[in-house]
Amino acid sequence: MAALTKMAAERRALRRTGDGGKRIEHLALSLAGEKYAVPIAHVGEILRLPPITEVPRAPRDVLGVISVRGRLVTVVDLRRRLGVQEAPFDGKTRILLSDVGLAESIGLIVDEVHQVWRFAADEIEAASVLGGEPPAHIAGLGRPAGGNGEVFVILNLRPILAAL
């Protein structure tokens, strides 16, 4: 099912931006009212929220473990991880299974998953526009041409997951 969701999203994205160019696919998602984007290559799967088994004594960001087709996956609340206001889960809450080449795939809880955007190089602003020393997990800002001026914070999942 998750794979289907992903494929459908990809197809939609393909229809919108006709040219094949050097565009990089990003999955848009919301978290605490903000729009974020994650390189789709770093997302293995999108899951609905299954029952999560809490692991006592785990770090605060870790909600627990789930079983994905027989494999144990640690689930991290991305709101907690990024230190933003917490909120209850609802029907739109999803788990992204990360795939960033680390030894382990981690499940990240996000508020909602939207469509796939294909950012051209000139649609991505460097994180330095934020001024100061931008945090390592922010790779830049995406401003897609067809996005009605919407701005996406592009997340680099590696630093978010590596410190676990």
Added chain:
Amino acid sequence: MGEGGSQDPNDKAREEFFSEAQELIDGLGRDLLAIDEALKGGIVPPDAINDVFRGVHTLKGLTGVFGAGRMAGLSHELEDLLDDVRLGRVPMGSPVLDLLFQSVSLYVRLLAVESGAATDPVLELDDLLTALGQYSHKKPGSRPGSGAQYDLDPSIFGVLTEYEEHRLRSNIQEGIALYRIRVLFPLATIDSALENLKTRAKPLGEIVTYLPTGSSTGVDTIELDILMASRASIGELRAALASAGVTVDAVPKRTSSSAPIPVTPTTPIAGPAAPSESPHSAATTAMPARMEPSSQREAAAVPPGEVPSVPAAAAAPTGHRGSQGPAASRQELSLRSVVQTVRVDIRKLDRLMTIVGELAIVRTALSRLAERSRAGTGDPRELLIELGRLHRAFERHLSQMQSGILEVRMVPLGQAFDKLGRIVRQISRVHGKLVNLVVTGAETEIDKLIVEELSDPLMHMIRNAIDHGIESSDERVHAGKPAAGTIALNAFQKGNQVVLEVEDDGHGMDRDKILSVAIERGMLTPDEARDLSTRDVLSLVFLPGFTTKGEATDLSGRGVGLDVVRTNISKLGGVIDVTSEIGIGTKMTITLPITLAIINVLLVDVSGRLFAIPLANVTEAIVLDEHQVRTVETREMLSIRGASLPICRIASLFGIPRRNRVQPRSFVVITELGERRLGFVVDEVLGQQDIVIKPLGKSLKAVRGFAGATELGDQRLVLVIDAAELIDEVLASGETRLFALAGGHHASALQARGGEA
């Protein structure tokens, strides 16, 4: 956690590198042990030395490709030394062998460094490289005198590689007779025919070289002269090698030390007669190899694909390296290999595949059945019978599958034993004791995971036996025992368990000495000591901090004691026992489950959450009588049958909020780890279940107290409690309790959110 399909190809290649390197290193260890054995019998085995040389060479290539620079560097130096050894420029003896064994241990550590599992042994590597470098300096400049007493064509020496020449000389020095075997091979089948001949000749002696004679024998045949050294008589050789086109002649010994004269050419028994050409000219004409003799000959001397590069002369060992020997203080080394792979006999996989096929048939039948029930045709009772039949078939195949997969996880214990041979040699040498390791049952199979976890405990036990058990040679001879001590390592299967025995024929454990040490260290009072049975006394050695040697030696007594061994064995669900007799020896027996993959657990409920406690650690479960609980120094103790049992409430240990409803009664699950006991207080005991345990991800490694999780039938995950770890933790300090309480705070917040999901 392994990543199935989406694995980075680089990771996969790295994994393969580790597994291959590990295998090569293990192989080196085995070969070195074989050389050690042979040397004890006064033989220098050229084959084994060549094997080591090739192993190091392959390792050099492999590590070079993977950018494991220091392993490659070590291999390079080793290769030089080994080349000198196999060419006879450096004699093979204990000093060289020591260096080689050290290199193997260092390889293991360097490999662990590569995998990020160990700290860098920089100093030791430098020391070893220095020691190796010194050997390269010692090379004698000129070759020792040639085997001029044989009537060999001097031109032959021109085409022999240095290695072949060395082998020829050493055979001559050992007084082994030389034979010339002339064979005619059809070109089409020369490879297999030559291999065949080599196989037949092998038991009789050593083939030094083979050269084409160059006789014009026809377009599709080739004639070879094989120079062979053998202790067999010419008759035996002829009998063994006789076939069409083979002649065997002895190379005559020269009676005087006159100048070499050409060898009389031999005439083949069959085949086109060779024109009477002198072997001299034959060798000349037949030798395109003359241009590049060494590369050609090397290629012939070793199997294809393993052609050793001829190392650049002396490989420039740099300058004056310090003369200090190898580092005296070695870090605590671990024998655990860094490899997580299992090599599987393809037939085992085939069997699994067959079962999968059977399961597919069941699935097809099931979908047909589902269709029939949907269509409403057919007798419902008949459908039910069919369903029952399919269910049974499914169950049968599933259990076959399960046992098949367990079988795949099984590896012979020999994998752990091989490494121990190395350790025995190393330790006994350091300690100046003569020790033989006798292994039986190396083929006994046990779960791969257990084999890995066993290496270190076994190593400590063997160290212990050498250090504390086996006496010095003088003492042994004085006591009427053979000068060399024996450590027997026996393994055998007993039902669903594997028994491992480590037995030494040393001086045994002295009951009184153990008792006096235990009393001295305040482990027990003299009064208590009087009541102990011999078995109880012996098991005192498993207590933390126990050592009977006055001071720590390099080998044992450094805190890594038998208590750690026992804890590790307990973690594997095994038990360790010791028996000993003064003057006869000591025997430690480990009993282990065959597999860790499926364990029997007790399911318990704590405030509505399920946990599993491995039954291997559980002795009993009883109803908690709160009236029997006393608090001693913040620790709760339960009086049970006149004894005190420390208890630990899982809810507060894990910070799980209490449910509002009144808990009518609680239970105490009593667990045991060696001598220590702890009762876990739970709300309900739900029953036993066989489970497959899965490890928690790396991200949760820092979380103590859980061995993993398992899925119950209904998709629910249940955490499996690591009883051994919790017993350690709870009984070690009272502070952990505070820590757990602090952790409980966020747990309750989490609970609230989870409820709204």
